[in-house]
Amino acid sequence: MKITYPHMGSLSRAMHSLLTGLGLEVVPPPPITQRTINLGVLHSPEFACFPLKINMGNFIESLDAGADTIIMAGGTGPCRFGYYAEVQREILRDLGFDFKMIVLEPPQGQMNLLLDRMKELTANVTWRHVMSELLLTWRKIKAMDSLHARALYIRAREVERGGTTRALDGALARVEAAKSGDEVDGALQRGMAGLNTVDCDHNRVPLRIGLVGEIYMLLEPCANLHLEKTLGEMGVEVERSIHISDWIKEHLVLSSLPLKRKSKIKKAAAPFLNHFVGGHGWESVGETVLYARRGFDGVIHILPFTCTPEIVAQSILPAVSAKHGIPVISFSLDEQSGEAGIITRLEAFLDLLAQRRLSTAGTKTMK
Incomplete structure (x- = not known):
């Protein structure tokens, strides 16, 4: 077995470490380049979301490098992520690749299902x-x-x-x-x-901006055009709403337990959105409310073009912005997005936030 996996921020480092530690021969995906994106775009449905296209490029490059097994996460709900593995499997087979795909689905209260899939990787390990x-x-x-x-x-x-x-x-x-x-x-x-x-x-007292949106677009720098690094080097303090450990704890650990729970994020979102819409759409709304309560200067919402859950969130965020007095800007990204256009919009947004801070400070001084 020569196993590979898709890139997603620093999770790829953790995956390489885990699979190597289990004694498996690992074929790490090459770093994401324009070639990776071009391959994924060429062989993916045109209106598939950007993460699927990048993953396709990862898989093609890894299979070309000798991998024969792909490990991939699964998903549930309205988000199309749950269909990624099936679509990618069929496309790759049509391209003539001979491989096995192991899909780790969220436990949804049944940890034994996840453990059964893990056994395919750990048959020779205690x-x-x-x-x-x-x-x-x-x-x-x-x-x-x-x-x-x-x-x-x-x-910053x-x-x-x-x-x-x-x-x-x-x-x-x-x-x-x-x-x-x-x-x-x-x-x-x-x-x-x-x-x-x-x-x-x-x-220095930098502007503080919260990042919300779809998890892959937040975690993978090549997908979001290195937005965190760009903002930091522009003197902005950034806080990301999702980290890998949070996602694992929520979707692999807590979801394996038959518990009913409602996080503070979803409680914050309740006046605007009170039900699951797939992906992280619910969380994007709730986190924006929480950033406003914590006094952040603004929020940047990042989503893949055509992402249904985040489009729902995007339509609600103007109401959140008006109610809680926090500026919000959305970036819908795909393979056509260019860094120059993003930076132009960022500069305008940051100018707005800086002037707003000065205006607010002046108002407080007058009082």
Whole structure:
């Protein structure tokens, strides 16, 4: 078995670590390039969402490199993500590839279904070893998320552009290479220390912007045109509403338990949207409300072009903006999106936020 997987932010680092730790031969997908996107677009339905097209490019490049097995997450509800694996399987077979696809569906209260699929990967490994590797990978994911969150804070204040990104890349590589929980903790501490030594202007009071939207578009820099990095280097402090550890905890751990629960995010969304619409549409509305309550200057909503759940959220966000007094801008992205156009819109949005902050400060002074 030569196994591969799709890219999705730092999750690909964690997947490589887990699969290698389970003794599998791994064919990591090449870094996402324009060639990757072109391949995916060429062989995908025109109106399929952008993440499916990028994943298709990942799979084609990995299968060309010798992979014979693909591991892929599944999905439920109105979001088309639940159909990705089936559509991609048929397209790849039509292209002449001979491979096996293992789809890990959300447990939905039945953890045994997920474990049954895991057995296809772990037939020659003891469950004790599997659990050990899963726990180690979980610690790595938590560490990577912590490093990423810290980097978003530091980058907005760095004096030399690029210093934060270099420190973060080195820290993530050390976490990925860790062989034990103690090594993960050590890599995390060293990474945090490295980020904290980046030369910063701590007198700077940057704009604070929350990022909401579809999970893949938020997590994968090549899909969102490196939006977090661009904003940080423009002097903006960014907070992402979704991290990989949050998604795993919600969709793989808590969803395996037969519990009825309603998070604070969904409670915040309730006056505007009170039911599941697929994907992260519900969360996009609720997180925007919470960012407004926390005093953020604005919210950026990122979605793939034609994404139904996020289109629902997009239609509701103007009402949230008006009710809670927080500016919101949406970016609907696909293979046609260009960096120059995005930056032009960003600059205009940031100018609006800066003037709004000055106006608000002046009003408070007059009072």
